[in-house]
Amino acid sequence: MAQMSGSKKESWNSRIGVILAVAGSAVGLGNFLRFPGQVAEYGGGAFMIAYFISFLLIGLPICWAEWTMGRHGGQSGFNSCPGIMGRISGHPAGKWLGIIGVVVPVIIYMYYVLIEAWCLGYATNFLLGNMNFPTADESLAFLKGFTGMEAHGSGIGFAVNQVGIFLIVSFVLNFFLIYRGISRGIELFCKYAVPMLILIAVIIVIRVLTLGAPDPANPQNSIQNGLGFMWNPNKTFLVEEVVNDDGTLGSERIREFVGPRAREEAESVVAERQLALQADADSILPALRIEKVSLWQQLLSGKLWLAAAGQIFFSLSVGFGVIITYSSYLKKDDDIVLSGLAATSANEFAEVGIGGIMSIPAAYAFLGMAGLAGMTSTFALGFIALPNVFSVMPGGQIFGFLFFFLLFLAAVTSSLSMLQPGIAFIEEALNLTRKQSVALLGFITFIGTGYVSYFSTDTIALDTMDFWVGTVMIYVLATVQIIIFSWVFGVEKGFEAAHRGSAIRIPLVFKYIMKYVSPTLLLIIFSIFILQSFFGLAGGEISDKVLLLIGTEDVAPNPVAWGAIAIILAFALLCVFLVSTSQRISASTGGQKTLPNQPEN
Amino acid sequence: MTFGGWIMLITSIGSVAGLFIWCIYKVLTIPEETEHIHGFEQETPDAEHYDS
Numbered sequence: 001m002a003q004m005s006g007s008k009k010e011s012w013n014s015r016i017g018v019i020l021a022v023a024g025s026a027v028g029l030g031n032f033l034r035f036p037g038q039v040a041e042y043g044g045g046a047f048m049i050a051y052f053i054s055f056l057l058i059g060l061p062i063c064w065a066e067w068t069m070g071r072h073g074g075q076s077g078f079n080s081c082p083g084i085m086g087r088i089s090g091h092p093a094g095k096w097l098g099i100i101g102v103v104v105p106v107i108i109y110m111y112y113v114l115i116e117a118w119c120l121g122y123a124t125n126f127l128l129g130n131m132n133f134p135t136a137d138e139s140l141a142f143l144k145g146f147t148g149m150e151a152h153g154s155g156i157g158f159a160v161n162q163v164g165i166f167l168i169v170s171f172v173l174n175f176f177l178i179y180r181g182i183s184r185g186i187e188l189f190c191k192y193a194v195p196m197l198i199l200i201a202v203i204i205v206i207r208v209l210t211l212g213a214p215d216p217a218n219p220q221n222s223i224q225n226g227l228g229f230m231w232n233p234n235k236t237f238l239v240e241e242v243v244n245d246d247g248t249l250g251s252e253r254i255r256e257f258v259g260p261r262a263r264e265e266a267e268s269v270v271a272e273r274q275l276a277l278q279a280d281a282d283s284i285l286p287a288l289r290i291e292k293v294s295l296w297q298q299l300l301s302g303k304l305w306l307a308a309a310g311q312i313f314f315s316l317s318v319g320f321g322v323i324i325t326y327s328s329y330l331k332k333d334d335d336i337v338l339s340g341l342a343a344t345s346a347n348e349f350a351e352v353g354i355g356g357i358m359s360i361p362a363a364y365a366f367l368g369m370a371g372l373a374g375m376t377s378t379f380a381l382g383f384i385a386l387p388n389v390f391s392v393m394p395g396g397q398i399f400g401f402l403f404f405f406l407l408f409l410a411a412v413t414s415s416l417s418m419l420q421p422g423i424a425f426i427e428e429a430l431n432l433t434r435k436q437s438v439a440l441l442g443f444i445t446f447i448g449t450g451y452v453s454y455f456s457t458d459t460i461a462l463d464t465m466d467f468w469v470g471t472v473m474i475y476v477l478a479t480v481q482i483i484i485f486s487w488v489f490g491v492e493k494g495f496e497a498a499h500r501g502s503a504i505r506i507p508l509v510f511k512y513i514m515k516y517v518s519p520t521l522l523l524i525i526f527s528i529f530i531l532q533s534f535f536g537l538a539g540g541e542i543s544d545k546v547l548l549l550i551g552t553e554d555v556a557p558n559p560v561a562w563g564a565i566a567i568i569l570a571f572a573l574l575c576v577f578l579v580s581t582s583q584r585i586s587a588s589t590g591g592q593k594t595l596p597n598q599p600e601n
Numbered sequence: 602m603t604f605g606g607w608i609m610l611i612t613s614i615g616s617v618a619g620l621f622i623w624c625i626y627k628v629l630t631i632p633e634e635t636e637h638i639h640g641f642e643q644e645t646p647d648a649e650h651y652d653s
Contacts, residue, residue: 015628045609052616228602231610260603295605338631342624349621353614503631 023346024413037376045233046298050308065485070327086588101321105418110448116411126400148456226364228258319478333501467545
């Protein structure tokens with residue numbers, strides 16, 4: 001077996017570098033596509049209140065806990081999540097639970113790199129002038145052809161309108177950078193990519209905010225109204241009375257008023273309809289009325305809180321096993337409190353400050369509210385609505401290229417961070433060099449990415465992995481991490497460890513938040529999520545990802561979805577085997593302060 | 602956009618922008634923060650062959 005004797009410990013080159021790397025890990029597609037879609041769907045202002053509260057009570061506490069545990073574990077010579085959590089907990093259960101911190105990022109990488117390739121492909125096609133979609137239907141047709149959504153394997157080709165070549169470029173780029181190591185690969189790339197990403201985003205934001213009302217025939221379709229659609233705290237709907245199938249009277253929202261005089265506009269439309277009905281007693285036109293939904297009414301929605309907490313989760317990369325690995329490469333007196341806050345704030349700035357005023361307002365201005373209906377999901381907004389918008393926008397070829405190149409950069413900085421936990425784990429479990437670990441992880445992820453890329457019909461393989469790993473397992477890992485930090489490691493000891501070398505101090509109130517509030521909230525949110533998605537209880541419906549596996553009365557269980565589950569289980573079992581046979585990781589739960597032959601920082 | 606919408610937008614973006622700027626200011630102005638912890642010249646273990 002190769003020995004670590006005499007080797008120098010891998011580490012970050014500068015504080016700015018590690019901040020940008022962690023920020024780059026967090027800034028991804030979710031900032032520019034998922035976040036604005038969620039804000040629009042859940043009522044703008046109300047969503048933001050729930051979002052900021054979730055940030056303070058869940059996101060920031062787990063973030064600091066991960067930074068602290070990572071650096072602490074790194075001082076004992078562990079960089080993998082099983083090793084770090086074994087050392088922090090001092091119990092064998094810690095290393096087994098830590099396996100989730102390897103499975104999550106590696107499995108997510110398998111499909112995330114494919115979406116990254118979509119972004120690169122869209123950017124290239126915009127640059128080549130191939131993206132001309134007068135309507136969303138044509139945009140959807142391109143997406144289906146490019147990704148192979150219509151038939152398995154149909155996207156795997158090397159024409160410019162197929163994903164194949166872009167997937168190879170993205171895959172190789174990631175492994176080239178990860179092969180170069182922490183400082184010369186990840187850090188160096190993020191030092192240039194993250195500022196460039198923010199610069200491009202600012203250029204696009206300026207362009208979007210100066211669009212005004214691009215279609216003079218539809219002055220209501222303006223950027224200002226698009227911002228209102230996203231951010232108005234109180235909602236004003238026009239409601240039409242309808243007769244249900246069973247003969248009872250019901251109502252249906254047919255329009256939302258988002259302008260500065262929303263109430264007056266709505267009243268005017270209702271008055272016109274009343275006059276028309278009074279003038280013609282035989283009219284078949286349905287009656288109209290106004291429905292106002294206040295900020296406080298929206299805040300009573302459990303779904304809104306679940307969505308806000310979920311967005312914070314995915315946005316900050318907490319529960320991914322990434323931050324804990326990255327921070328393990330810090331030295332024992334390196335600041336982590338300010339660095340953690342700085343990386344988090346950079347992500348929030350990109351998400352709220354840029355993502356919040358870019359995608360949805362632009363789509364609203366060109367497509368209108370009707371065109372945006374059903375387009376607020378990440379995929380629909382990013383790969384159907386926005387390509388359509390850039391196609392009809394003046395200068396859209398260059399701005400379309402910039403936007404998708406921005407997404408590509410954001411995706412690369414994130415996917416890089418998903419590989420490092422796997423590399424650290426393989427190095428630690430098998431005592432391999434980085435070169436050997438990169439080769440092994442490259443082989444494993446190639447199989448997974450190949451599966452997701454080939455079985456592309458309706459993105460079932462991708463969606464299955466995203467649900468079970470990118471949603472369910474992230475909740476589990478984040479909950480486990482905050483409980484281990486606060487209750488096993490101990491919040492007092494944790495604060496003492498966090499403040500070693502810190503440039504600022506964590507407010508004392510976070511001791512109580514981290515010990516009681518964060519774990520309780522996470523357990524509540526996860527329980528509701530399980531009840532809704534698995535059992536259709538608590539006001540939810542059984543997730544279609546669950547139904548894909550168990551089938552329904554009319555549809556048999558989906559073999560592609562089960563194949564994705566098999567890949568997840570196979571990789572998880574491999575990790576279990578490696579942990580069970582690794583003396584090095586087993587030593588994490590032992591008493592010695594540092595491993596033999598490990599340098600003290 | 603309504604007046605309430607403007608308040609919500611400005612408050613939200615102002616908060617995150619303020620926090621971001623403050624963090625960057627602190628990172629750049631605290632003397633220790635700008636020191637290089639290591640140099641790019643330092644070789645990382647991945648570049649070495651353990652068996653050699």
